[in-house]
Amino acid sequence: MSATKTTCAYCGVGCGILATPTGERTATIAGDADHPANRGRLCSKGTHLGETIGLDGRLLHPMIGQRRASWDKALDLVAKRFRDTIAKHGPNSVAFYVSGQLLTEDYYVANKLMKGFIGSANIDTNSRLCMSSAVAGHMRAFGEDIVPASYDDLDAADLIVLVGSNTAWCHPVVYQRIMAARVARGTKLVVIDPRRTETADEADLHLAIRPGTDVALMHGLLAWCRANGAIDDAYLERHVATPDDFWNGFGEGSDLWSTARTCDVAPDDLRRFFDLFAATPRTVTMFSQGVNQSLSGTDQVNAIINLHLATGRIGKPGAAPFSITGQPNAMGGREVGGLASTLAAHMDFAPENVARVGRFWAAPNMATKPGLKALDLFRELGHGRIKALWVMATNPAVSMPDAGRVREALAACPFVVVSDVIAETDTSVHAHVRLPAAAWGEKDGTVTNSDRTISRQRAFLPLPGGAKPDWWIVKEVGRRMGWKTAFAYDRPAEIWREHCRLSGYENQGERLFALPGQAASGNAAYDAMEPFRWGGTPFADGRYPTPDGRARLVPVVQKPLAKPLADWPMTLNTGRYRDQWHTMSRTGLSPKLARHREEPAVEVHPDDATALALTDGGLARVMTPQGDSLFRVRVAATQRRGELFTPIHWTDRNATGGRTGLLPRPLADPISGQPGFKATPASIAAVATAWRGFVIVAGELAARPDCLWATRVAVPCGTAWELAGDGDPAALDALLPPGERLEAIDAARGTRRIAIVRDGRLAAALFVTRDGSLPPRDWLVAQLAEPQAAPTLLAGRAPGVQVDRGPIVCACFDVGLKTILSTIAAQRLTDVAAIGSALKAGTNCGSCRPALAKLLAEGSTHAA
Numbered sequence: 133m134s135a136t137k138t139t140c141a142y143c144g145v146g147c148g149i150l151a152t153p154t155g156e157r158t159a160t161i162a163g164d165a166d167h168p169a170n171r172g173r174l175c176s177k178g179t180h181l182g183e184t185i186g187l188d189g190r191l192l193h194p195m196i197g198q199r200r201a202s203w204d205k206a207l208d209l210v211a212k213r214f215r216d217t218i219a220k221h222g223p224n225s226v227a228f229y230v231s232g233q234l235l236t237e238d239y240y241v242a243n244k245l246m247k248g249f250i251g252s253a254n255i256d257t258n259s260r261l262c263m264s265s266a267v268a269g270h271m272r273a274f275g276e277d278i279v280p281a282s283y284d285d286l287d288a289a290d291l292i293v294l295v296g297s298n299t300a301w302c303h304p305v306v307y308q309r310i311m312a313a314r315v316a317r318g319t320k321l322v323v324i325d326p327r328r329t330e331t332a333d334e335a336d337l338h339l340a341i342r343p344g345t346d347v348a349l350m351h352g353l354l355a356w357c358r359a360n361g362a363i364d365d366a367y368l369e370r371h372v373a374t375p376d377d378f379w380n381g382f383g384e385g386s387d388l389w390s391t392a393r394t395c396d397v398a399p400d401d402l403r404r405f406f407d408l409f410a411a412t413p414r415t416v417t418m419f420s421q422g423v424n425q426s427l428s429g430t431d432q433v434n435a436i437i438n439l440h441l442a443t444g445r446i447g448k449p450g451a452a453p454f455s456i457t458g459q460p461n462a463m464g465g466r467e468v469g470g471l472a473s474t475l476a477a478h479m480d481f482a483p484e485n486v487a488r489v490g491r492f493w494a495a496p497n498m499a500t501k502p503g504l505k506a507l508d509l510f511r512e513l514g515h516g517r518i519k520a521l522w523v524m525a526t527n528p529a530v531s532m533p534d535a536g537r538v539r540e541a542l543a544a545c546p547f548v549v550v551s552d553v554i555a556e557t558d559t560s561v562h563a564h565v566r567l568p569a570a571a572w573g574e575k576d577g578t579v580t581n582s583d584r585t586i587s588r589q590r591a592f593l594p595l596p597g598g599a600k601p602d603w604w605i606v607k608e609v610g611r612r613m614g615w616k617t618a619f620a621y622d623r624p625a626e627i628w629r630e631h632c633r634l635s636g637y638e639n640q641g642e643r644l645f646a647l648p649g650q651a652a653s654g655n656a657a658y659d660a661m662e663p664f665r666w667g668g669t670p671f672a673d674g675r676y677p678t679p680d681g682r683a684r685l686v687p688v689v690q691k692p693l694a695k696p697l698a699d700w701p702m703t704l705n706t707g708r709y710r711d712q713w714h715t716m717s718r719t720g721l722s723p724k725l726a727r728h729r730e731e732p733a734v735e736v737h738p739d740d741a742t743a744l745a746l747t748d749g750g751l752a753r754v755m756t757p758q759g760d761s762l763f764r765v766r767v768a769a770t771q772r773r774g775e776l777f778t779p780i781h782w783t784d785r786n787a788t789g790g791r792t793g794l795l796p797r798p799l800a801d802p803i804s805g806q807p808g809f810k811a812t813p814a815s816i817a818a819v820a821t822a823w824r825g826f827v828i829v830a831g832e833l834a835a836r837p838d839c840l841w842a843t844r845v846a847v848p849c850g851t852a853w854e855l856a857g858d859g860d861p862a863a864l865d866a867l868l869p870p871g872e873r874l875e876a877i878d879a880a881r882g883t884r885r886i887a888i889v890r891d892g893r894l895a896a897a898l899f900v901t902r903d904g905s906l907p908p909r910d911w912l913v914a915q916l917a918e919p920q921a922a923p924t925l926l927a928g929r930a931p932g933v934q935v936d937r938g939p940i941v942c943a944c945f946d947v948g949l950k951t952i953l954s955t956i957a958a959q960r961l962t963d964v965a966a967i968g969s970a971l972k973a974g975t976n977c978g979s980c981r982p983a984l985a986k987l988l989a990e991g992s993t994h995a996a
């Protein structure tokens with residue numbers, strides 16, 4: 133079969149993919165060499181998309197409660213309940229909570245239904261948790277939400293500053309592009325992040341600043357630029373409106389030493405950074421969640437933009453502030469205006485905009501003011517004032533801050549609809565109606581990536597069961613609510629054309645976002661659409677979409693730093709792992725991706741670990757005023773003292789612990805409404821257990837093991853759970869499937885080893901120990917695939933010697949840490965390429981190259 137050109141399901145890099153079906157639900161995945169975002173490269177997540185397109189766990193039919201329903205019945209019920217609720221309590225008693233993982237066409241229809249027809253702006257999106265501080269910062273500085281950068285700028289820059297971005301893990305193909313620029317033109321790389329991430333390992337300079345001091349850092353830098361002749365006065369004069377008092381007293385308290393003290397970094401390092409920045413006109417400052425997800429997120433964004441405006445480093449090749457987006461279509465959502473605080477097509481709620489959009493849509497009930505932002509939306513849900521909620525393509529029971537309250541609010545809401553591709557999520561267990569959406573590989577439409585490149589996602593698999601695309605589901609509800617002609621779409625191309633027409637409607641250049649040329653493209657042209665970037669090089673002419681045509685310097689101040697609280701002496705930072713995506717609904721299906729980090733860990737500095745009696749590999753409870761959860765302890769010198777880091781990915785579906793979402797406060801930046809996920813007062817305490825063990829099973833266990841610690845990973849042909857607990861481990865036996873039972877139980881020593889064999893094959897194995905060690909899991913896992921199980925099952929290993937590869941570093945070629953370390957030592961390897969030649973590790977997607985470089989560096993320090 134021939135390859136379909138589509139776009140990756142995951143991050144905002146927006147890589148082009150060639151997908152070639154190889155069977156009913158299988159495909160080979162390759163990078164698209166013609167796509168401008170990746171030119172053929174893919175990271176580990178994109179590379180392994182093929183492992184995630186099976187039907188395991190899929191929602192395949194509409195469900196009303198636990199009963200399968202026809203589409204007609206389910207859609208009529210949703211339309212009726214929304215209509216009745218609106219009739220009784222008004223349009224603001226209902227809400228949609230949507231996602232940057234919808235396609236632009238889906239997003240457009242949902243936004244139109246809520247803001248033009250239902251008559252409320254209560255549609256907010258998970259992009260509120262992700263991009264809204266950048267949006268607000270752009271609006272304040274430029275007058276419109278424009279990202280004034282492209283990936284080409286990374287190729288043309290002499291200095292790249294990454295602020296609060298773990299690019300090597302979260303935007304790996306962009307990171308590879310930065311690495312290529314370093315080779316090609318010697319581009320310098322500075323990383324500003326409290327943690328020493330793998331991104332920071334490769335940098336020329338890493339500033340491990342005290343969290344929340346980014347404004348102070350940028351101020352110190354601006355003052356330095358001013359004192360050292362790096363301000364572009366001519367640019368400011370011509371193109372920037374500077375508030376009268378902007379420079380009054382600027383620089384006081386922002387000298388190098390005060391800044392170094394506030395940010396808690398060495399003055400020498402700071403000076404190196406300041407000198408480098410002042411001397412390098414071609415600078416790109418790329419930022420992400422370390423900047424956005426803060427109670428001062430918008431000010432932090434503007435502190436960065438101020439610096440670029442004041443030095444004239446914007447609208448020129450290789451010079452730009454660059455907000456890099458998280459989700460595949462975060463940008464498309466912003467373009468349609470799918471946030472509660474925007475109206476549509478880069479317009480706000482100014483009366484003339486409301487009137488204009490109302491005319492365009494022929495809308496009977498235009499919303500006239502912004503709606504509830506995510507945190508307020510779920511708070512109002514909790515107070516019972518939102519009485520019907522529709523969640524699409526997001527999992528707020530996991531990803532919202534103070535997720536415990538979000539769950540209570542969902543449970544109490546009279547009518548919850550969830551559109552998802554997965555049957556059971558932590559959110560959808562609260563749904564009255566579940567609607568099966570088309571997944572990646574089945575859906576068709578457009579997405580916009582971080583650098584404004586619009587690409588097609590194309591279907592290469594048939595719709596399974598009753599699944600339907602999101603745009604279809606929403607327009608059907610719109611029609612059934614009574615607006616038949618406004619929602620008479622038959623295909624995504626029609627929606628695309630309407631979206632493009634609106635972008636150019638009564639737009640004489642006031643709004644830079646405009647796709648008028650696309651409005652007339654026919655269905656065939658839509659199907660054949662090549663990736664293109666809208667907006668050219670924004671601000672190249674120095675003109676900004678403000679009334680006076682000038683950008684704005686925005687005065688911002690560093691917030692005073694909070695003192696540690698007696699009961700909550702630690703600060704909890706949260707974020708991502710390289711090979712997992714959000715709530716694991718897709719990446720959790722891939723055995724290869726599971727190997728990078730198999731369990732949710734809390735990372736803690738060695739001194740803190742010693743002081744708090746935490747042991748590496750032990751368990752600990754992380755507590756905040758909002759909630760608590762268990763984590764595996766990972767003692768890591770990459771952490772600052774007093775700071776903890778936990779991953780966001782684990783859910784009730786796949787673990788008893790690791791529930792990071794329960795911990796952050798429901799507090800947000802006052803301007804953008806984006807939650808401050810990166811700094812929560814917390815405490816931590818070691819938790820001892822009487823035994824630990826694991827269970828490996830063909831397929832899935834019937835239920836989640838009921839013990840203190842249980843975490844699931846996908847393995848080839850089945851599932852593995854790591855376990856730990858108190859009490860009698862014999863209770864776990866109930867989990868095992870029926871079959872011939874082999875066992876070796878030593879009650880005195882506290883070991884239980886049980887294998888279940890069916891038709892000669894291994895069906896399940898349960899190993900528990902009170903004191904001794906457990907065998908590596910690899911061999912037992914491999915037995916699941918054997919037609920005839922080995923006779924040594926209860927030994928957990930093959931007859932004879934067994935090599936333990938250690939945790940997998942290279943997911944593409946399955947190369948383990950122990951194998952790499954021993955090969956480096958035996959063959960005296962000194963660079964990443966040599967590891968590649970010896971073991972193939974790092975030679976495919978390249979995501980593990982930073983990790984390999986780190987192993988080499990560690991190896992050479994050990995040797996020294």
Ligand SMILES: Nc1nc2c(c(=O)[nH]1)N[C@H]1C(S)=C(S)[C@@H](COP(=O)(O)OP(=O)(O)OC[C@H]3O[C@@H](n4cnc5c(=O)[nH]c(N)nc54)[C@H](O)[C@@H]3O)O[C@H]1N2
Nearest residue numbers: 296297298302343344420421422458459707708710713714
């Ligand atoms: N593997 C993977 N990739 C992803 C995703 C995923 O789930 N998995 N999700 C995608 C999405 S939606 C998003 S939004 C992006 C997020 O991409 P990133 O923003 O790169 O990822 P995070 O891990 O959330 O946080 C980035 C860094 O901010 C740092 N930080 C914390 N506090 C501060 C501070 O006060 N100042 C500074 N300067 N830094 C700070 C953290 O230590 C962390 O290393 O990733 C996208 N890509």
Ligand SMILES: Nc1nc2c(c(=O)[nH]1)N[C@H]1C(S)=C(S)[C@@H](COP(=O)(O)OP(=O)(O)OC[C@H]3O[C@@H](n4cnc5c(=O)[nH]c(N)nc54)[C@H](O)[C@@H]3O)O[C@H]1N2
Nearest residue numbers: 258261262525526527531551552553569706714715717809
């Ligand atoms: N503590 C903490 N919390 C965070 C963050 C953090 O750094 N720290 N980061 C925040 C950020 S930046 C983000 S973006 C969010 C992400 O958080 P979420 O959006 O909640 O995470 P996902 O797992 O991506 O949820 C997507 C859901 O949509 C489903 N889905 C996938 N494709 C489709 C589709 O085409 N149609 C439909 N209808 N459903 C689909 C998936 O099965 C899944 O259930 O988390 C936020 N929460």
Ligand code: SF4
Nearest residue numbers: 140142143147175178
């Ligand atoms: S960098 Fe990786 S996850 Fe992001 S779009 Fe490209 S292949 Fe997908």
Ligand SMILES: [Mo]
Nearest residue numbers: 261262458459
């Ligand atoms: Mo995000």
